[in-house]
Amino acid sequence: MKEVKIGFIGCGGNANGHMRTLSNMEGARIVGTCDVQESRANSAAENYNAEPYTNHHTLLERNDLDAVYLSLPVFAHGQPELDVIERRLPFLVEKPVAINMEIARQIEEAVAAAGVITCVGYQLRYSGSAQIARQILDGKEINIVIGKYWCGSGRGNPDSWVRQMNRSGGQLVEQVTHTIDMMRYLVGEVEEVFALQANRILKDIDCPDNNCVTMKFTNGAIGSLTTSWSYDPGDWSNANVLDFLYEDQLVHWDAGKVQVKEDGQFVDKTAPGPSIDEVFVAAVRNDDGSKILSPYSDAVKSLAISLAANRSGQENAPVRV
Numbered sequence: 001m002k003e004v005k006i007g008f009i010g011c012g013g014n015a016n017g018h019m020r021t022l023s024n025m026e027g028a029r030i031v032g033t034c035d036v037q038e039s040r041a042n043s044a045a046e047n048y049n050a051e052p053y054t055n056h057h058t059l060l061e062r063n064d065l066d067a068v069y070l071s072l073p074v075f076a077h078g079q080p081e082l083d084v085i086e087r088r089l090p091f092l093v094e095k096p097v098a099i100n101m102e103i104a105r106q107i108e109e110a111v112a113a114a115g116v117i118t119c120v121g122y123q124l125r126y127s128g129s130a131q132i133a134r135q136i137l138d139g140k141e142i143n144i145v146i147g148k149y150w151c152g153s154g155r156g157n158p159d160s161w162v163r164q165m166n167r168s169g170g171q172l173v174e175q176v177t178h179t180i181d182m183m184r185y186l187v188g189e190v191e192e193v194f195a196l197q198a199n200r201i202l203k204d205i206d207c208p209d210n211n212c213v214t215m216k217f218t219n220g221a222i223g224s225l226t227t228s229w230s231y232d233p234g235d236w237s238n239a240n241v242l243d244f245l246y247e248d249q250l251v252h253w254d255a256g257k258v259q260v261k262e263d264g265q266f267v268d269k270t271a272p273g274p275s276i277d278e279v280f281v282a283a284v285r286n287d288d289g290s291k292i293l294s295p296y297s298d299a300v301k302s303l304a305i306s307l308a309a310n311r312s313g314q315e316n317a318p319v320r321v
């Protein structure tokens with residue numbers, strides 16, 4: 001099996017999760033770890049027997065790289081991707097793909113021109129529950145979808161980039177992009193949003209801590225998404241969950257299961273799914289991106305919805321996506 005040699009740009013919490021998965025995967029090897037915080041680059045390099053870097057240009061000078069992971073704060077996207085694309089390297093980039101549409105479109109165009117394999121970190125698409133929900137909903141007339149992302153993530157350090165509107169885009173962009181992406185994956189494209197936003201509790205941050213987004217899908221379905229960043233940080237049971245009504249039926253989806261009615265009773269359905277890292281590494285090894293469920297150009301559409309919702313909330317008016 002051809003070994004896939006990987007470089008990391010960004011070695012924070014999320015990157016470490018991918019590194020752990022890759023380190024247990026046959027045929028994948030982390031060879032370079034880059035972070036502007038030297039201690040993070042060094043500790044990742046030490047853990048995985050790789051070379052540390054504090055500048056992604058130097059990492060990209062290596063001639064043995066087969067692929068790159070970019071796991072960066074939302075505001076830091078742009079030049080790192082463009083430099084990876086210039087090297088014509090396949091990359092996995094974490095969601096959301098950028099802080100604004102200008103940067104996202106610039107990268108999207110560069111990807112299309114270079115023809116590199118890309119994969120965006122919408123890992124929920126690969127879950128068994130997502131695939132079961134797709135099968136159930138396929139060809140069905142969906143009436144309405146209701147999404148929730150209630151958690152306490154806004155209660156962390158107010159100085160972190162995550163809780164600064166101009167650096168993360170707030171909860172709708174940084175976090176709820178997963179739920180929005182699953183709505184797109186299971187229902188279809190969104191053409192218009194209308195959002196109400198409030199900062200009710202977390203007065204020490206400039207992001208809304210509660211959001212209410214109404215959506216109109218191009219296929220005629222309608223949707224509603226409520227989010228909170230100021231809920232109990234210990235309870236994740238209402239984070240990233242969806243309910244669909246089609247015809248006279250109700251389907252509940254979350255990352256672990258689908259609930260559907262069979263013979264008048266709700267039953268749980270689960271199935272295993274591959275990790276996004278397995279899918280990406282195989283795509284690089286085989287030079288075939290056809291099993292990647294969220295290439296860059298698709299992920300840009302999920303970003304557009306979050307940004308449109310933020311704008312709608314700020315302008316107090318419906319916004320076309």
Ligand SMILES: NC(=O)c1ccc[n+]([C@@H]2O[C@H](COP(=O)([O-])OP(=O)(O)OC[C@H]3O[C@@H](n4cnc5c(N)ncnc54)[C@H](O)[C@@H]3O)[C@@H](O)[C@H]2O)c1
Pocket residue numbers: 009010011012013014015034035036037040056071072073074076080094095096121122123174175
């Ligand atoms: N898919 C998921 O479920 C999931 C889960 C958590 C986080 N994420 C995403 O992963 C990304 C990173 O999140 P995180 O929690 O790891 O953040 P983090 O702040 O822990 O890590 C980001 C790292 O990038 C480094 N960095 C910033 N600019 C850089 C640059 N130009 N070159 C090299 N390194 C640079 C920072 O020093 C930091 O160590 C975010 O986009 C986040 O939304 C995705």
